[in-house]
Amino acid sequence: MSFLAGTNMTGGYGAADILHDCTIAVDKGEIAVIVGPNGAGKSTAMKAVFGMLKLRQGSVTLDGRDITNLTPQDRVQSGMGFVPQTNNVFVNMSVEENLEMGAYIRDDDFSGTMDRVFDLFPILKEKRSQPAGQLSGGQRQQVAVGRALMTQPKVLMLDEPTAGVSPIVMDELFDNILEIAALGIAILMVEQNARQALNIADKGYVLVQGANRYTDTGEALMANPEVRKTFLGG
Amino acid sequence: MSGFFDKWRIPLLYTAMALLLLAVGFGQSWTVMLAILNLGLISAVMALGVNIQWGYAGLFNVGIMGFAALGGLGVVLTAMPPVPAAWSAGGINLGLAALVIVGTIALALFVRERLPGLRGPATLIIVFAGYVVMRFFLDPASEAIEAVNSASEGYLGGLGLPVLIGWPVGGLFAAGAAYIVGKIALGLRSDYLAIATLGISEIIIAVIKNEDWLSRGVKNVTGLPRPVPYERDLQAEQWIIDLAARFETDVQTSSAIVVRLEYALLFAAVLGILMWLSQRALHSPWGRMMRAIRDNRDAAEAMGKDVTRRHLQVFVMGSAVVGIGGAMLTTLDGQFTPSSYNPLRYTFLIWVMVIAGGSGNNWGSILGAFLIWYVWVMAEPLGSGLMNLLTAGMDADNGLRTHLLDGAAHMRPFLMGLILLLVLRFAPRGLIPERSGR
Amino acid sequence: MTDILNALVLLSNFVLIPALSYGSQLALGALGVTLIYAVLRFSNFAHGDMMALGTMATIMITWGLHAMGVSFGPLPTALLALPFGILIAMAVALVTDRAVYRFYRKQRSAPVVFVMASVGVMFMYNAITRIFIGTGDQRFADGERFVLKVNEFKELTGLDQGLAIRTSQLITVVVMVAVVAFVFWFLQKTRTGKAMRAYSDNEDLALLSGINPDRVVRITWILAAALATIAGVLYGLDKSFRPFVYFQLLLPIFASAIVGGIGQPLGAIAGGFIVAFSEVMVTYAWKGFITLIVPADMAPEGLVQLLGTDYKFAVSFIILVVVLLVRPTGIFKGRVI
């Protein structure tokens, strides 16, 4: 049993199902990457794992505990962090306040965690009192990831953290993600840049129309000629 | 069973309503019943207008009071005899003031085109200057007009036309005001229309209360011409006397009943026509499009529909209908009393009618109008009766008792607020829900 | 030279000071509206009647205090009653939210439904206020009426024109500054205040951060009820209390909130003063002032009043219209959707 696992998830936003019997899992210190075409249901799968979507079938477990019926807030409490694909920062609040809000559920002193986030993303320290809405796309993503890290989650879920980010910043972000994983945190992320993502991934899921098409290690998927042809552009 | 009820819902509910009214007729008096009926008919017209805005398009108009007042003003300006002395006293200055307004607008538009860079400040200066010049003519005009026989006239009077012409005129006045408000506030978020209509209606009321030269202000315009004969003329007619004999009443009662019946027929005719037009509109491609816009604005916009323009259309149409209702009300009252326009009666009651009846459904709005008006009228004696009962043990001049009895009058608005909130929450589709897909 | 001084004193007495205190009252009212808007995302039509209700409660308690022989020295007794009035208003607001708005929040209803519900609430508050206190005018200011009297000022300065500062005006401005400072400190510096801003900024992300939406909403109503009651009591002390007038205050309050940028606390304050100063200046008869500053033969004949006081609501409306036409987001870029 993996640390975090969504098993046989089926469900959608309304009457029609978007996810069909979809399974996704990740272990501590591991990076799992979900790739797939636009509209495949990647974001939906993430929401399902985070409890933002009502599942008709299937379950989600965290550290062996069934959390299928927990609200997203409760999942935050139990050690999950989520960075949504869009609107993932408080635009009218300063960088520092964004991080503080990330730590909202913590009653202890979180200045150490904030220092660690600033170590990870030094630029944020510089811009700490600037409203997040005035940052560049890459900086915003850093704020978003930093906010999620403030709860010291055991699992970090990232929905396209590198969307709209230049290649250099993207490499930096991937390095950061590797660093975070090295702390023993489980990372589940959706990526549009499938190649780079699979490169750093321990596990890869190729999702098509809400169902698992291929599941393997990142390396194996990169090596799979069919996956290469259809999803990695040759 | 529920299928049966659904199918026969409208006739059943209307029959029940008719029985309620008949009960008043048999139990209390026919004049009272007809009074309730007449105001019910007028409320129904206004509710129809509001339903056009809210039910068809989801537009929230908090200024019904103002549009109803404009309708009333329309009747005054159409039907009252002109006051020639007032015209000769202030007519020229008034005309000049009107010219200045037109000139100011023309100049502002012209300058805005010529000086694109300075639009804001230029418009501001021109409008300000225009206003000052306008006041320069208007002030003496209004003073002169108000001085003319101020005890009974002191205003310009109307055109002396038949009073029924005042009804469409009232509708036009309301439509004009709605056009201006809609032009400004539509297309922004929905609350802004509500706020803007609240504003315009307060201003309309302020104008008709204060511009005595136009509406006699709080001195009221009384003795409006009637579309139906006067009771005292009828009382001399043989057939009225016969009628009284036949039903074993006096001529006063029978003439009053005949007059009210005639009003009822007139109002019912107007309501019928408006209802027929609204139903046709609702079931036309235009109506379908309106509902499509209401239900999914984004999709409609993506399909290239000019949503704001459509909204302006319905807003103007609905307000015109409210204006006609206001005109009818003033005609029924036989007088125009600016100080009687209060939001509780005109804005809020109509809203409760529409919501309770079934927003989006014209039949529902009309039923709601009758029912809520009925409840409103009946709640008055009930409220004070209840308070009397509660305080029966106290002295007649006990402070608490008089206080509570005074307070009883406010139980009605409380009840209406409660009905609105309850319906909105537990039966948001109302008594006669809008049928989907038709 | 003394003429100029006299003119300035005249202006202060009839425009500056009244507008300052009226502006403070509007600002507090608009701050409440804007907070509700920022967090719950609708224009609360019941705010004016919430002001009336809170003020009514305060007045009743003031009467009770009088009956017990309590007074507050030179200050109005109503200030002693105010905290209790605020508590009552808070309770009413919380009950209302629980009974009315919460349902629509869970349903994620359209804003216009909230607005409609708030109109229903408005009429219920309205009725409650009237059942308790009636529709008439209530004057409940006691204590010292003036801080500075006209003849004192004249003696002090030797000028012809007098200047009076009423206690209520001074109290209004002082209370406004204190309350605004508190609200801003609360929003900027406290954890709860920041959570409120976060919720207003991005509801979904606030949920993902573990912020409890019900708590944020409760705090917002508590603040709004307190602000409404304070604004209402200050207005009533300054002028008088009549339920219908409070309903009519809704328009200038909305205008203030929108001019400043709805959802922006700072904007609400600025908007309150803009509306108040415009209203007072436009409805002020400038004759006396102009007579003092121009040569005697150029003195105006008329009142030189742009609009009669009966039309003061037109000023709010015109400001509203101009803002909607020119810059719908308001001065401080409020929310448009």
Ligand SMILES: Nc1ncnc2c1ncn2[C@@H]1O[C@H](COP(=O)(O)OP(=O)(O)OP(=O)(O)O)[C@@H](O)[C@H]1O
């Ligand atoms: N809130 C929503 N309500 C209804 N349907 C939705 C919603 N969000 C997404 N969908 C639908 O669910 C399907 C999957 O969307 P999803 O966002 O999960 O795709 P995705 O794989 O993340 O795509 P992308 O790569 O573009 O982010 C799409 O058909 C989309 O239209």
Ligand SMILES: [Mg+2]
């Ligand atoms: Mg996605």
